[in-house]
Amino acid sequence: MIWDNPKILLALLALPFMALFLVFEWRGRKKSCDLYASPSFFEKLTSRRQRAGIFSRICVILAYAFLIPALAGPRWGIVSRKVEEKSSSVMIAMDVSASMFCEDIKPTRFKASIAKIKYLLSLLGAERFGIVGFAGKAFTICPLTSDISSVRMLLDEISVGEISYPGTNIAEALSKAAESFAGYANSRAIILLTDGENLQGDPSKIVKNLSGIKVFIIGVGTPEGEPIPVKDETGKVTGYKKDENGETVISRRDETLLLQIANSTEGRYYPFDEANRDIEQIAEAVNSMDKDFMGDSFSSSMEKKYYIPLAAALFFMLADFLLPFITLKKTFLDNLPPVVLFLIFIAAPPASRAESIGLSLGDSIEISRGNKAFKNKDFFKAETYYRKVLKKKASPDIYYNLGNTYYFMQKNDDADKNYKKAETFRNPKLEEDLFYNMANNCYRKGDMDGAISFYRGVLSKDPVSSDALHNLELALRKKSEKKGSEKKDNEENKKDGSMSKDDMQRALNLLDDMEKKSTKKQEKQKMPAVKKDW
Known part of the structure; x- marks a missing residue:
């Protein structure tokens, strides 16, 4: 026999002290009763028989004696079980480009992403994992494996800038992750952690080839963004990355692209959540997918027998509870009135919500009438009721209901x-x-910036709100279409005018510079020439 929690058995040392206490307590009570009346006369004065007390104390001691071993978890007898091994295949695509140095997510975008992946491994310990790192190119850092300790070890070895090809190529990362699923048909998922700034490749073309693969995306970073720090070998910040015009680059989270990828693959997009609700939702989604059969295995263990002493403990506890009723001289009908009063007391309704926020009974009636009118789409009457209550007491719920009323009235x-x-x-x-x-x-007023801000406010409260995510995508798309139309109008206005002398001189200077550069010899480059290397 073995025990799951053997230290609990130390509580049995209190058993003899408990028995002695109950014996002395019983004798002391009997001696006190004998001072006032004989045992036979005292029994006539009480509604219980004296022997019931002895049996009750014995039941308490025995219940304790069996409950402690039950809590300790006894095991005996070998049991062999056949176990079907099933698991999902999860590839983690990790952005290791220079923009992951940004500190708008503390301590940095990269370190916060590593912490999320480790938390995911603890939630999905029975799955197969692989890792793809990507910047301007994508490389398989860890192929699919069920060895979680190896995955954790490789995670600790990854660093920003490890891939020497600059830029961000989300398309190649998705393609490289999909190649790792060869031989697995059912449960396939890619978890993409990136800020969404795609500088090379076209993800929309790759998404068409991800049939049956769900892509779950965590947008790392903030919409406001932050400059990309440039660090030396010691990790000290020496400056910030500049573009070809010499201006400081601000790296921002691009939600529009990430939402398109997630929706096209029946996956989900989640803004970065410090409370890890995004990772927990992804873990639930992966667990709900069909698993791939990996084979059979046999496990042997000693069978748990805690239920035997537990049943004995429950029996003596029940006996201790029923003894006063069994040995009671009164009938059940004698005890019926107090039982009825107790049931009436616990069934009494609690205070209403209107009273809890300080509203009178009349105000609560007005609110109820306003809510009923709102449901019946009689918005003018609902407005009247809500305004009556607001004249007496201001409440966020009533302001909220009145706002909804005006919304449906097109005000x-x-x-x-x-x-x-x-x-x-x-x-x-x-x-x-x-x-x-x-x-x-x-959104209805055409204030896309306000709509985007408030939809993000909803997602900060509930990162998995599908309605808010869908509407946020519509607002972002509407905003980008508006900007595109304004840019087109500006270009048409420019076409109407002729070229000035200054413009012509700048064009001639530009042609001279291009001719000078074309005559110079170009050295062979090891890395691809990219304008945006973050």
Whole structure:
């Protein structure tokens, strides 16, 4: 016999002390009763028989004596079981380009991504994992393996700038990860961690070849972005990366591309979440996929027998509970009135929500009427009821309901005012729905920047909100189309005018520079020449 938790058995040392205490307690009580009346007369005065107390104390001691071994977890008898080994195939595509040095995600984008991958390995320990690192090119760092310790060891060896080809090529990373799934048909997933700034390749062409492979993406970084630091060999920042015009490069998270890739592969896109809700949702999605059969294995172990002493402990606990009723001289009907009163007490309804926020009964009735009118789409009547209550007491819920009423009445400015008043209360339970409706109101007004900001606010509360993600993609697309149309208008306006003397002189100077550069001999380059190397 072995024990799962043998240290718990030390609690049995208290058993003799417990027995002595109950014996002395019983004798002391009996001696006190004998001072006032004989045992036969005292028994007539009470509703319980004296022997019931002895049996009750014995039941307590025996219940304790069996409960402790049950908690210790006894095992005996060898049991062999046939186990089918099934697992998923997960390739992790890790961005190791220079932009992952940015510190808008602490400590850096790269280190925060490594921490997320390690957390994922702890959640999906029974799966097969592989790692692809990519910058301007993609390389397989670790092929698919079920040896999690090796994967962890290789993760610790990866560093930013390890791949000497500059830039960011998401398309090649997806293609390289897909090549690793040869021989696996069902459960295939790619987890892509990147800031989304694709500088080489066309991911839209590669996505068409990812049939049956789901791509889950974590957008690392922030929409505001940060300059890309340049570090020396000691890791000290010596400056910031410049573009060909000598201006400091700001690396931002490109959500538009990442959303397109995720939607095209039936995967999901998640903004970076410090609470790791993004990784937990990905783990649930991978667990729900069909697993690949890997073979049969046999495992032998000693069978758990905790239920035997536990059953004995429960028997004596039940006996101790029932003894007072069995030895009771009164009938069940004598105890019925207090039982009925107890049931009425626990069934009493709690205070209403209107009372909990300080509203009177009349105000709660007005709110109820307003809610009913809102459901019946009688928005003018709902507005009247909500305004009556607001004259007496301000509440974020009522401002929120009034904002929704104005939204359906097409009064977008009034809706915006009431939503902002509800926001001032900083009610955490209401913020997610409030931000979502504020975003929809901004979208209707044509304020794409406001809509994008509030949709991101929803995602900060719930990173897996599918409605917010979908609407965010629409807002980003609408904003980019608006910018494109403005740029086209500007170009058409430029075409209407003729070339000035200054413009002609600049063009001639540019042609002279091009002729001078073409005459120079070019040295052979080991790396591909790219304008954007981050």
